[in-house]
Amino acid sequence: MTTPKVTTVRLQRMARAYRQSGALMAAVELGLFTAVANGARDRNAVAERLGVTELNADRIVTYCLGAGLLEQIDGALKNAPDVERFLVQDKTAYAGDWMLFTKPDWNEWGVLAEHLKNTDDPVVLGAYAEWTVDDARKYHSATYAIGMGAGSRFVKLVDLSARNKIIDIGGGSGAYCINAAKAHPHIKAVVLDLPPVVEVAREFIAANGVSAQVEAQACDFTRDPFPDGADVAIMASNQSLYGGDFIREVLRKAFAALEPGGEMHFIGHLLNAERTGPAETATWALDQAIKHGTGHAHSVADIRRYFEDAGFSEIWDGDFLPNMLEWVRAVKPA
Ligand SMILES: C[S@@+](CC[C@H](N)C(=O)[O-])C[C@H]1O[C@@H](n2cnc3c(N)ncnc32)[C@H](O)[C@@H]1O
Structure with a gap:
């Protein structure tokens, strides 16, 4: 048996992966995929619609063809299926804002080594502590873009027909509760989040016409009690902002607040039991080094243990969104 030859190929690709990020984000910002969806069939038409030179249209189109974001069929440009669904403006599932969500951190990732050398004590919640309503609105216009898909998946995967009241801890835009309310007109739901976020959640709730069923309440989940009477608790995609002690405490409080027989769902980027991956989860913890927060990567085994310690039973784990969310x-x- 021959040993596979060790090469620099994957290292080179990883070292320059930022170019891929830059190209994808530029294509979104320029509206390339929207132009293709609306009939720009070749590089010249793209140049005209985007207001860029033919040379630069050729550059970005050629990259997108090479990366599989665009296809060329009988000489005509076409969006790849995921691009057509999620990156064409004005489509319901448009997630361009989510693709640009982490772009403000771009420069800081360029000096990650400096952040990792920082030995000052990190602060709980790092950069998010000073949020204004405008910051929250910008942040959650992006999480809403992707959260509505997750919320819709949640209500398809979880039978809520016999449930009455949901609390969504750190519920952000309210996407999970909005979907649950739309699918189950009898359900009431409370989005719990920090004060500036709650104001924004109310806007999304109203825009979806579910204000009679869903409310948003200011609640710092590290300090404040949770409302009682709920038979479903959700905590999604905020665990990497905190260390284990906080998450353990939140699960204890959720247990105390839930009605007997109630269920809790914990969804997010989690590590495997050996803490050897996935790398995607680990990047959210590296992001905490940049934000100078206390958050780190939790494993599925950690969360199972916190559930057990809090008194929960019937603990189950699996994929929520394969290769992305546990x-x-x-x-x-x-
Ligand atoms: C990435 S967003 C996820 C939002 C939502 N769960 C979702 O999946 O769409 C993280 C949310 O956690 C909230 N959060 C962080 N720390 C919090 C705290 N101590 N109390 C309440 N909410 C908090 C943030 O304000 C933000 O809305």
Whole structure:
């Protein structure tokens, strides 16, 4: 048996992966995929619609063809299926804002080594502590773009027909509760988040016409009590902002707040039990080094243990969105 030859190929690709990010984000910002969806069939038409030179249209189109974002069929440009669904403006599933969500951190990732050398004590919640309503609106116009898809997936995967009240801890835009309310007109839901976020959540709730079912309440989940009477608790995509002690405490409080027989769903980027991956999860913890926060990467095994310590039973884990989001759920004994 021959040993595979060791080369620099994957290292080179990784070292320059920022170019891929730059190209994808530029294509979104320029509206390339929207132009193709609306009939720009070749590089010249792209140049005209985007207001860029033919030379630069050729550069970005050629990259997108090479990266599989665009296809060329009988000489005509076409968006790849995921691009057509998620990166064409004015389509319901448009997620361009989410693709640009982390771009403000771009320069800081360029000096990550400096951030990792920082030995000052990190602060709980790092950069988010000073948020204004405008910051929250910008942030959550991006999380809403992707969260509505996750919320819709949640209500398809979880039978909520016999449930009455949901609390969504750190619920952000309210996407999970909005979807649950639309699917189940009898359900009431409370989005719990920091004061500036709650104002923005109310805007999304109203825009979706579910204000009679869904409310947003200011609640710092590290300090404040949770409303009682809920039989479903959700915590999604905020674990990497915190260390284990905080998450353990939140799960304890959720257990206390839930009705007997109630269920809790924990969804997010989580590590495997050996803490050897996935790398995507680890990048959210590296991001905390940039924000100078205390957050780090939790494993599925950590979350299972926190559930167990809090008193939950029927603990289960699996994929929520394969290759992206893990899911741990559990039940408060009746
Ligand atoms: C990445 S967003 C996720 C939002 C939502 N769960 C979703 O999946 O779309 C993280 C949310 O956690 C909220 N958050 C962070 N720390 C919090 C705290 N101590 N109390 C309440 N909310 C908090 C943030 O304000 C933000 O809205």
